[in-house]
Amino acid sequence: MGSASINEYRHEKASPDLIERLHSRVSIRLSGQGINGFRELLRRRLRENRNLAISLSLCMGCGACLTVCPAYLATHNIKNSPLGRIALARSLVRGSINENSINEAYTYFWQCLTCRRCAWACPFGVDVADISRTIRSLLYEIGLAPNYVAGVINNLESMGNFLGLPEDVIKEVILSVVDQIKHEKGVNVKVKVNEPAYAMLLPSACADYTVAVNTLKGYILLLNELGIDFTLSTRVPDITNYGLFMDERHMRLIAERIVEESRRLGVKLVIAGECGHGWRVFKNYVVPRLKEYGIEGTHILYIAADAIRRGLIKLDALVNGDLTYMYMDPCHYARGGDLVKEPRFILSNTVMRYAELNDKPN
Ligand code: SF4
Numbered sequence: 513m514g515s516a517s518i519n520e521y522r523h524e525k526a527s528p529d530l531i532e533r534l535h536s537r538v539s540i541r542l543s544g545q546g547i548n549g550f551r552e553l554l555r556r557r558l559r560e561n562r563n564l565a566i567s568l569s570l571c572m573g574c575g576a577c578l579t580v581c582p583a584y585l586a587t588h589n590i591k592n593s594p595l596g597r598i599a600l601a602r603s604l605v606r607g608s609i610n611e612n613s614i615n616e617a618y619t620y621f622w623q624c625l626t627c628r629r630c631a632w633a634c635p636f637g638v639d640v641a642d643i644s645r646t647i648r649s650l651l652y653e654i655g656l657a658p659n660y661v662a663g664v665i666n667n668l669e670s671m672g673n674f675l676g677l678p679e680d681v682i683k684e685v686i687l688s689v690v691d692q693i694k695h696e697k698g699v700n701v702k703v704k705v706n707e708p709a710y711a712m713l714l715p716s717a718c719a720d721y722t723v724a725v726n727t728l729k730g731y732i733l734l735l736n737e738l739g740i741d742f743t744l745s746t747r748v749p750d751i752t753n754y755g756l757f758m759d760e761r762h763m764r765l766i767a768e769r770i771v772e773e774s775r776r777l778g779v780k781l782v783i784a785g786e787c788g789h790g791w792r793v794f795k796n797y798v799v800p801r802l803k804e805y806g807i808e809g810t811h812i813l814y815i816a817a818d819a820i821r822r823g824l825i826k827l828d829a830l831v832n833g834d835l836t837y838m839y840m841d842p843c844h845y846a847r848g849g850d851l852v853k854e855p856r857f858i859l860s861n862t863v864m865r866y867a868e869l870n871d872k873p874n
Pocket residue numbers: 580581582583584593594597623624625626627628629630631640641644
């Protein structure tokens with residue numbers, strides 16, 4: 513895809529039916545004012561969130577964020593940059609609002625990756641990801657959201673998982689993974705499904721139960737090796753939380769399912785599996801909520817790193833070949849979830865040669 517077509521790209525919009533279904537779950541009522549009501553919604557949000565208002569006024573247009581914004585580097589379109597998004601947000605507060613400006617907002621705020629690289633580079637720490645998430649939430653409030661994101665949120669809220677898989681399919685996948693481990697590794701692993709246990713494992717349904725099932729095998733093998741009594745839930749098998757991208761009311765609704773299921777199963781610990789944005793929500797929202805009920809939350813990478821440090825598992829770096837490996841920080845792990853050292857520690861113990869991006873060659 514050339515940069516011109518990326519620039520013009522606008523996500524297909526969700527149908528009014530789907531939007532209405534989502535609105536009703538978080539008690540949003542369309543005012544009937546449509547785009548005319550947008551400015552009042554935005555001004556109200558700025559009054560409620562002073563950080564956001566300060567960010568919008570702080571930007572002095574220095575451009576330091578341009579060299580780090582992946583969306584800008586890919587498109588070379590100033591509207592698709594932190595600076596451009598701030599200018600657009602300011603015009604929504606003060607300029608004229610019409611169908612064009614709303615469409616422009618829909619296009620460019622939904623092209624922001626919410627990676628927070630701009631906040632890291634900006635001398636004032638202006639976090640454009642927060643501005644993007646706010647504008648998206650208000651666009652959603654007036655009825656505009658990408659079909660894909662709204663569909664995933666609907667699946668998570670109605671079926672408990674990203675893909676909208678029925679519970680018996682999830683259970684079949686888990687049982688089949690247990691069989692595969694026995695066949696491939698000759699190991700009989702113990703996996704509880706929907707039963708009380710010490711811990712609940714929370715993988716990502718879009719990957720770990722489907723295209724990246726080896727990851728799920730890895731979690732199961734590791735927890736068995738460490739003797740941790742754990743369960744998987746078919747009701748809440750998913751750490752994915754697309755509410756983060758669109759609207760915090762949905763983010764909380766989806767996240768509360770984890771809290772509710774952890775209490776129902778009586779676990780003492782919830783273990784997050786692989787998923788960058790899922791971890792960001794889990795660490796910053798779910799863990800404090802779990803603590804209110806005396807339940808702890810952690811990431812599988814903390815458990816793996818601890819097991820390596822204490823010599824509880826043996827690793828054979830030779831199986832990963834005579835190559836040099838490098839770890840690139842995913843946006844939400846690093847800048848949203850403070851998970852920086854453990855992946856490096858694990859990788860450097862799993863391969864023959866490990867390097868950081870800026871290391872000088874020997
Ligand atoms: S959050 Fe990422 S994609 Fe969005 S404006 Fe900032 S650097 Fe660009």
